[in-house]
Amino acid sequence: MTLPKVTLRISAADEPLLNRVPTRDEHGKALSDLMVLVPGLREKPNFQLNQTIQDVHNVLERFATDVVFAEIIITRNMLWVSVRPTPGIRVAIASALRERVPEAKLVAHF
Secondary structure, rough: OOOOOOOEEEOOOOOOOHHOOOOOOOOOOOOOEEEOOOOOOOHHHHHHHHHHHHHHHHHHHHHHOOOEEEEEEHHOEEEEEEEEOOOOOHHHHHHHHHHHHHEEEEEEEO
């Protein structure tokens, strides 16, 4: 399986997330996931929404070697990120997101 480079997908959540999220990398190793809520995301005016999306994308690009999948589900005010099992990566990404998008809240990591 060839995994995509960092691509931030924006979704309306038509299909269950379980059907879109990769669970293993190209070497068969299990991936880890982060679920981040961004309260008020769907209510933001377009220019602020676009800026927030760009901020998230910029953060995730800094971790391009570890991020395998990322998707913003605007209708749920949610960001889902799947990463390689690199020590400390989830905390590093969550911290970097909070710096650029202060309202972002790490809800869970698996």
